[in-house]
Amino acid sequence: MKYLEEFSNPELAGKLLDRIHAAATRRWAIMEVCGGQTHSIIRHGIDQLLPDEIEMIHGPGCPVCVTPLEIIDRALAIAAQPEVIFCSFGDMLRVPGSSRDLFRIKSAGGDVRVVYSPLDALRIARENPDRQVVFFGIGFETTAPANAMTVYQAKRLGIKNFSLLVSHVLVPPAISAIMESPACRVQAFLAAGHVCSVMGTTEYPTLAERYRVPIVVTGFEPLDILEGIRRTVLQLESGRHEVENAYARAVTTEGNPAAQAMLLDVFERTDRVWRGIGMIPGSGWRLSSRYADFDAENRFDVRGIRTEESTLCRSGEVLQGLIKPHECAAFGKECTPRNPLGATMVSSEGACAAYYLYRRLELTPAASHG
Amino acid sequence: MAEHARTPVDTPAPVDTPAPVDTPAPVDTPAPVDFDGWTCPVPLRDSPTIVMGHGGGGAMSGELIEHLFLPAFGDAAAAELGDSAVLPTPGGRLAFSTDSFVVKPMFFPGGNIGDLAVNGTVNDLAMSGARPLYLSTAFILEEGTALAEINRIATTIGHAAAAAGVRLVTGDTKVVDSGHGDGVFINTAGIGVIDDGVDIRPQRATPGDVVMISGPIGVHGVAIMSCREGLEFGTCIETDSAPLNGLVQAMIATGADIHVLRDPTRGGVAASLNEIAKAAAVGIDLVERDLPIPEIVANACSLLGLDPLQVANEGKLIAIVAERDAEQVLAAMQAHEYGKEAAVIGRCGPAHPGMVVARTALGGNRVVDLPIGEQLPRIC
Amino acid sequence: MCLAVPGRIIRLYEADDTVMSDVDFGGVVKQVCLQYIPDAVVGDYVIVHVGFALQKLDEESALATLANFERLGIIEEEFGDGFALAAKQAGVPMSDLNGASR
Numbered sequence: 015m016k017y018l019e020e021f022s023n024p025e026l027a028g029k030l031l032d033r034i035h036a037a038a039t040r041r042w043a044i045m046e047v048c049g050g051q052t053h054s055i056i057r058h059g060i061d062q063l064l065p066d067e068i069e070m071i072h073g074p075g076c077p078v079c080v081t082p083l084e085i086i087d088r089a090l091a092i093a094a095q096p097e098v099i100f101c102s103f104g105d106m107l108r109v110p111g112s113s114r115d116l117f118r119i120k121s122a123g124g125d126v127r128v129v130y131s132p133l134d135a136l137r138i139a140r141e142n143p144d145r146q147v148v149f150f151g152i153g154f155e156t157t158a159p160a161n162a163m164t165v166y167q168a169k170r171l172g173i174k175n176f177s178l179l180v181s182h183v184l185v186p187p188a189i190s191a192i193m194e195s196p197a198c199r200v201q202a203f204l205a206a207g208h209v210c211s212v213m214g215t216t217e218y219p220t221l222a223e224r225y226r227v228p229i230v231v232t233g234f235e236p237l238d239i240l241e242g243i244r245r246t247v248l249q250l251e252s253g254r255h256e257v258e259n260a261y262a263r264a265v266t267t268e269g270n271p272a273a274q275a276m277l278l279d280v281f282e283r284t285d286r287v288w289r290g291i292g293m294i295p296g297s298g299w300r301l302s303s304r305y306a307d308f309d310a311e312n313r314f315d316v317r318g319i320r321t322e323e324s325t326l327c328r329s330g331e332v333l334q335g336l337i338k339p340h341e342c343a344a345f346g347k348e349c350t351p352r353n354p355l356g357a358t359m360v361s362s363e364g365a366c367a368a369y370y371l372y373r374r375l376e377l378t379p380a381a382s383h384g
Numbered sequence: 385m386a387e388h389a390r391t392p393v394d395t396p397a398p399v400d401t402p403a404p405v406d407t408p409a410p411v412d413t414p415a416p417v418d419f420d421g422w423t424c425p426v427p428l429r430d431s432p433t434i435v436m437g438h439g440g441g442g443a444m445s446g447e448l449i450e451h452l453f454l455p456a457f458g459d460a461a462a463a464e465l466g467d468s469a470v471l472p473t474p475g476g477r478l479a480f481s482t483d484s485f486v487v488k489p490m491f492f493p494g495g496n497i498g499d500l501a502v503n504g505t506v507n508d509l510a511m512s513g514a515r516p517l518y519l520s521t522a523f524i525l526e527e528g529t530a531l532a533e534i535n536r537i538a539t540t541i542g543h544a545a546a547a548a549g550v551r552l553v554t555g556d557t558k559v560v561d562s563g564h565g566d567g568v569f570i571n572t573a574g575i576g577v578i579d580d581g582v583d584i585r586p587q588r589a590t591p592g593d594v595v596m597i598s599g600p601i602g603v604h605g606v607a608i609m610s611c612r613e614g615l616e617f618g619t620c621i622e623t624d625s626a627p628l629n630g631l632v633q634a635m636i637a638t639g640a641d642i643h644v645l646r647d648p649t650r651g652g653v654a655a656s657l658n659e660i661a662k663a664a665a666v667g668i669d670l671v672e673r674d675l676p677i678p679e680i681v682a683n684a685c686s687l688l689g690l691d692p693l694q695v696a697n698e699g700k701l702i703a704i705v706a707e708r709d710a711e712q713v714l715a716a717m718q719a720h721e722y723g724k725e726a727a728v729i730g731r732c733g734p735a736h737p738g739m740v741v742a743r744t745a746l747g748g749n750r751v752v753d754l755p756i757g758e759q760l761p762r763i764c
Numbered sequence: 765m766c767l768a769v770p771g772r773i774i775r776l777y778e779a780d781d782t783v784m785s786d787v788d789f790g791g792v793v794k795q796v797c798l799q800y801i802p803d804a805v806v807g808d809y810v811i812v813h814v815g816f817a818l819q820k821l822d823e824e825s826a827l828a829t830l831a832n833f834e835r836l837g838i839i840e841e842e843f844g845d846g847f848a849l850a851a852k853q854a855g856v857p858m859s860d861l862n863g864a865s866r
Contacts, residue, residue, distance in 0.1 A: 015683045015790040017770040017809060017826050024745045026833040033836055049764045050766050059748015076764055103814070104689075104760025117757070128760055130615050130688065131815025133797060156766040157763060159800055160816040163782075171780060208766030211811060211819040234766070236746055237833060263826040264770075264811050264819050273800045273818065352756050361764060371753045610792075618786070618793035683790040689767045763767055763814055 017263070021235030022058075030240035031063055037247045038067040043199045044246055045192070045335060047185055048154075048206035049076030049361065050234050056368040058236050068247065071199065071335035072368070074188055075206055077153045077181075078105045078361035079333060080288040083323060085181045086111040088316040090119055092148055092179065095314070099125045099142060101135035102150040108360045112322040132164035132178075139168070139176035148310045151180045156208040158182050158299060159273040162280035165301065165308050179310035180300050183286055185209050186217045187297035191288075193225040197336050202250055204232040204242045207261040212277075214269025218257045226255045233261040280305055289323075289357055290330030329356035332365050339369040346370060434529045439559030448557060452531065456538030460545035462553045469553035471518060474577040479514035481505055482573035490537070490567050493607045494622025497570060498540030500698060503627050504649070505574040506548045510629040511645040511701065513584040513636060514576030519545060521555040524569040528562040537568060548627035550574070576629075582636060588643035589664035594710035595730040596703045598631065598723045599624070601653055602681035605695030605759075609684065615761060617687070621680050626699030631722045638716045640709035646702045651755045653729075654693040656702055657740045658754040670730035670742040670752065688761035693742075693752055695759065704732065768813035770821045771796070773806050787812060 046052055052072045055061050061070050074080050090111045093100035100116070107116045107128065120126040125145075129135055132149050139147035151161040161178060168176040185206055192198055205218060210231045218229045228249035232242025242260045249256060259265050279302070286298030301309045326344040331337045339345050339358070349355040351367050358364035437444040454461055462469065483504045490497045502519065509516040521541060525534065545552050603624040610619050628647065635642060644664075648656040653675075661668045677692045685692050699722060705713045710728065717723030730742075740752040771787035776798070778784065787796040787810065797816045798804050810817035 015686055015769060016772070017821055017823070018686060020826075020830055022745060023830075023833075024747070026830070026836075027746050029833060029836045048766055053764070057744070057750055058746050059744045059750055060746065062748040063746060078764060103763045105762045105764055107760055108756075128615075130761055130794075133815050153763060154766065156768065156813055156818065159818065160797075160814045163797060163799060163816065167780065167782065206766060208768045208811070208813060208818065211768070237830075241829075241833070263822045263829060264768075266819070270800055270819055272802060276800070351753075361762075371751060619791060621791075680791040684792045686769050687789050687792055687794065 018235065021233070021237040023237060027236050027240055030237060030244055034068065034240065034244050034247055035065045037244065037251055038065045039251060041067050041069065042201055042247060042250050043069045043071055043335075044202045044204065044243065045071040045073045045200040046204040046232070046239075046242075047073040047075040047189070048204075048209070048234075049079070049364070050208075051075070051204060051206070051232065051239060052365060052368055054234050054236065054239055056371075060236060060239060064243070068243065072332075072365040073192070073203075073335065074288060074291060074333040075154065075185070076358070076361050076364050077157070077183055078109055079329065079357040079364045080183055080291065081106070081109065081152050081181050081357065082287040082289050083112065083321045084287065084319065085179070087319045087321050088311065088314075089150055089179055090114055090116065091316045091319060092310060092314045093119045093124045093126050094122070095146075097146050099127060099138055099145050099147045100150070101127050101129050101132075101138060101147060103152070104128045105361055106150055106152060108354065109357050110354055110360065112320065132161050133167075136164050136168060136173060136176055139173050143175060145175065146313070147176050148314075149176070149178050151178045151182065154183055154185060154206065154209050155213050155277075156206070156211070158277055158281065159212055159270070162273075162276045165305055166276065166280055168308055169305060177308050177310040177313045178301065178305075180281075181286070182281065182299035183288065184297050184299065186221060187294050188288070189221050189225075189229075191291065191294045191297070192334060193221075193227065195334055197334075200227070200335060202228040202246045203230070204239070204246065205229050205257075207231055207233040207238070207265060210259075210261070210265045210269065212270050212273050215257055215259060215265065215267050216269075222255050222257050228255050229257045231257070231259045231261050231265050233264065288333075290327075290333045292330070324355040327356035329358040329364075329366065332358050339366040342366070432531050434525045434527055434531065434534070434559055436527055436559050436561075439525065439557055445557060452535055453538050453555070453557075456535055457542035457552050458539075458546065460542050460550070460552050462551055469518065469520075471553065471575075474517065476580060477578045479509050479512050479576040479578050480573070481508040481576075482571065483508060484569065484571040486569050487608070488567075489608075489611055490533070492611055492623060493620075495625050496537055496540050497568060498537040499544050499623065499625040501570040501572045502541055502544035502548060502550070503625050503698060505572040506550060506627045506629055507647045507701070509574050509576035510627075510632040511584070511647055512576075512578060513582035513632065513642070513645065514578045515633065516548065516550045516574050516576040516629050518553045518575045519550050520571075520573045521552055522571040522573075523555070523557045524571075525557065525559050526562055526567050527559055529567050534568065537570075544627070548629060579636075584642055584645050586644050586646070586660045586663035589660050589666050589668075589704045589732050590643060590706070591666055591732050591734040592707050593643055593666075593704045593732040594707055594728055595657070595668060595670070595732065596705065596710070596714060596717070597653065597676065597727055597729050598628070598701045598703070598717055599699075599725040600676040600678045600681070601648070601697055601700060602677060602685065602692040602695035604698040605652065606681050606684045608696070609688070615688065617684065619680055619684065621678070621684075624697060624699035626722050628699065628701050628722055631701070631717065631720045634720050634723075635703065635713050635716050638709070638712050640713045640716075641706035642703060642709075642713065643706065644702070644704035648697050648700060648702055650696050652692070652694040652696055653702065654691070654740065654752050655755055657752070660702075660704065661740055662738045664732075665737045666732045667734065667736040667738070668730055668740045669733055669735075670740065672742050673745050674727060674729050676725055676727050689763070690759050690761065694755040766813060768811045768818060770809050770811055773798070773804060773808050773810060776804075776806060785817070787817070
């Protein structure tokens with residue numbers, strides 16, 4: 015794919031790595047916010063190739079991992095209802111609720127369908143006027159415009175059998191929450207490139223200033239990640255804490271005004287409980303009152319659900335970068351991608367799954383490798 | 385199967401075509417269904433769809449066999465059809481395999497469920513080094529399925545069997561209530577013969593062996609995904625479904641020490657290599673740069689967030705060969721129609737037994753894990 | 765999050781008063797909503813996430829970035845990163861040089 019492959023060029027990656035090795039003189043802990051960046055780092059083996067001085071702390075930028083348990087349980091309750099066609103991104107299918115997941119609901123006869131885009135769910139609603147179609151609207155700011163447009167269309171076109179179960183989370187409040195945590199070790203951030211494609215970079219200078227951390231807007235291909243790290247290390251080494259855009263081909267300072275206007279209309283800020291982290295004030299979006307009719311939480315009576323997290327699961331500490339996945343006692347034993355206890359083991363860029371899938375080699379005691 | 389001798393097929397009168405299936409035109413052009421001579425009651429005879437009576441074993445079933453299946457199967461079908469196929473005992477060891485095919489959609493770019501039903505079992509037999517000889521075909525048909533669709537599938541089965549050089553010797557048809565099947569389910573079972581001296585099984589993978597693939601990966605899975613609801617995308621990629629028994633025999637004929645053969649179907653190369661690594665307790669090291677991945681497969685996977693190593697193949701095989709014979713086997717593969725783009729993709733080794741590890745293009749490494757369940761597109 | 769890939773717009777059309785398009789991702793064509801990129805035209809590259817174009821891809825910027833990477837070793841040693849390189853070679857932490865501490 016043009017403008018994608020070029021950013022995986024191994025020779026250029028080598029040059030960037032050389033620059034990083036040359037620049038780093040002491041230990042630095044950098045958090046990449048976005049789960050897609052975590053996936054890329056581990057899948058290409060970038061963390062193995064960085065100098066020992068650089069520690070990448072995997073952030074909570076995996077909307078799958080941080081979707082509140084209460085919302086998952088509500089989704090499961092809705093999906094289990096016979097008149098419902100429950101549509102979702104593939105990522106959510108295996109995320110464990112208190113006792114089940116969407117995949118098991120599907121096996122038990124629930125009509126659960128994986129779609130690529132929320133517009134597919136709207137089409138399904140039009141094709142099935144006698145069923146209730148619910149779309150699971152999770153994601154960060156990147157996905158919010160798509161979900162917003164979909165419910166906006168539903169309202170405009172009067173597609174009454176469609177509703178949205180919303181659980182959007184926002185990056186800047188998460189950065190604040192991480193930096194305010196007493197055990198925080200993060201010294202710099204790679205900001206999420208595609209979130210900034212939508213929102214621009216204007217929310218970040220305040221954070222960089224308040225917490226004295228470099229924030230470098232970074233893409234997802236290997237060269238993008240390495241360039242983001244390179245610029246971050248240069249800032250750290252020279253004592254700067256500024257916002258830089260290392261993903262200029264897809265990010266402008268002001269972001270996408272048309273998308274932002276839609277977001278203002280469709281969503282309003284709310285407090286959100288991040289699974290494994292806890293409540294972060296003003297860190298989420300819910301449907302605004304203008305769209306209350308299309309809110310699945312209003313349409314379906316799913317109150318009074320008791321949620322129960324696994325007592326063994328330490329995904330919260332993993333999400334905040336306080337422990338590494340293999341330091342959890344359940345890692346690889348009670349908790350595996352096939353039987354995940356928490357969301358970080360389900361999503362392919364949840365830190366635990368990433369470690370399990372890609373890093374078991376080093377973690378296996380008897381391994382010897384070249 | 386009820387006793388019926390084959391009768392010559394009259395020049396068929398064309399039948400009203402049901403609503404066209406929204407896919408590219410099939411490779412095999414089936415003869416229209418010949419309703420002349422059907423004895424079932426007129427309203428049913430003129431019904432272009434399957435009804436419960438077609439599975440009842442009586443006159444209607446017989447006509448379905450005689451007027452649809454047998455003509456469609458063509459030369460590949462055995463001339464005599466008794467209750468069971470009576471076959472000569474071949475020399476050597478017997479290989480026996482069965483597989484059921486439930487793919488949705490049934491018609492996809494480049495083929496249909498009929499191709500998979502024949503090639504799937506032919507290839508399972510071939511992967512143990514057997515020469516496939518005979519297949520059975522059992523159908524479970526949903527009431528209401530269009531006869532024209534079944535005709536297309538059956539015609540494809542006939543062509544695929546002829547191409548693979550196997551005989552269709554027995555079979556069965558049952559009908560289920562509508563809503564209980566999804567159109568057509570097919571089971572095929574196959575018998576083959578393994579010549580003396582051939583010993584091909586996963587346990588034989590040994591450190592030092594060379595791992596090869598017969599051609600580009602991920603093709604079938606992407607072709608299927610391109611027409612699956614909720615994921616549709618436009619592409620010109622077609623399934624790679626193919627019979628690999630000829631390729632396997634060409635490889636065996638070199639006299640090389642072939643240890644393992646495996647066709648990486650569901651779960652892709654990742655699943656097959658993991659199974660082999662565990663069975664043989666060896667480690668397998670892949671080199672990502674050496675994996676032949678067509679650009680369109682790579683792009684579709686990038687779009688949906690999938691790993692090409694986990695995407696299904698229906699016309700490819702993995703060969704694990706003793707090091708000293710690897711070059712010879714590779715040459716034999718490349719000389720064959722279905723192995724032209726064969727490539728070395730890795731090696732077996734003593735490190736990390738039971739695990740498959742890939743060296744990334746950047747020079748790091750990552751574990752290639754066994755896929756869990758169906759591959760799902762992701763947004764993250 | 766945010767699996768988004770660049771593709772080229774090959775066709776524009778309207779559906780339900782919404783600007784839609786066919787976008788080509790290297791041979792894979794998908795329907796994409798262009799409502800958020802009002803000035804997009806056929807031939808433009810856009811970044812697409814779950815069926816929506818979120819930004820135009822700035823082709824000039826992309827090529828400039830790649831060119832920068834190509835020149836990286838040369839530029840740094842000639843100009844910018846000299847301090848960092850010297851410090852590392854001397855085994856002196858950068859923070860000591862700048863007087864700033866972390």
